[in-house]
Amino acid sequence: MSVKPNSSSDDAHYDRSAESEMDNPEEPSGPADATPPAAEVTDVAALKAKADEHWDKYLRAAAELENVRKRAARDMDNARKFALERFATELLAVRDSLEMGLQAADGAGAAELIEGNRATLKQLVATMERFGVAEVDPEGEPFDPALHEAMTMQPSAEVEPNTVLTVFQKGYTLNGRLLRPARVVVAAAPGHPQ
Numbered sequence: 001m002s003v004k005p006n007s008s009s010d011d012a013h014y015d016r017s018a019e020s021e022m023d024n025p026e027e028p029s030g031p032a033d034a035t036p037p038a039a040e041v042t043d044v045a046a047l048k049a050k051a052d053e054h055w056d057k058y059l060r061a062a063a064e065l066e067n068v069r070k071r072a073a074r075d076m077d078n079a080r081k082f083a084l085e086r087f088a089t090e091l092l093a094v095r096d097s098l099e100m101g102l103q104a105a106d107g108a109g110a111a112e113l114i115e116g117n118r119a120t121l122k123q124l125v126a127t128m129e130r131f132g133v134a135e136v137d138p139e140g141e142p143f144d145p146a147l148h149e150a151m152t153m154q155p156s157a158e159v160e161p162n163t164v165l166t167v168f169q170k171g172y173t174l175n176g177r178l179l180r181p182a183r184v185v186v187a188a189a190p191g192h193p194q
Contacts (some may be wrong), residue, residue: 024175090127149181156187
């Protein structure tokens, strides 16, 4: 039996210096005073310029956000202060009409005063309607606790129970929202205690 000799000893032997460099990758392989390549310096400068640009954009966005916040607060404040400006302007005509009616009352008769009051009331109603204020006058309608306030109940054989008999004070809504309920007398079944 013959034993085959090993291949050359050079193949079996490996370089230990290469292994030590791989085990300690943090050790510099070159001289300690070597400067980084020019490409790396350029990359750092480019990154710093990019960071400065982003910081500037951030500062501008933060300032713009603060300006928007202040503007919105100012607009809300103005909206609260002047929300009724248009309504008040329209009411000035009604006030003028009342003042002129009082000035003319000295020499006017009852018929003229009544006619002047009717015209002023008509003007007021038209102004209120333009701004979404609607009258709630429910006489003869079924009682609705969402729109009416029952002041008392009165037995009645003429109408069904829970029908509004009399309106003490009209109610009003603003664009569908109740401003003031109508104060009413509600019908009860005959023999019902009040």
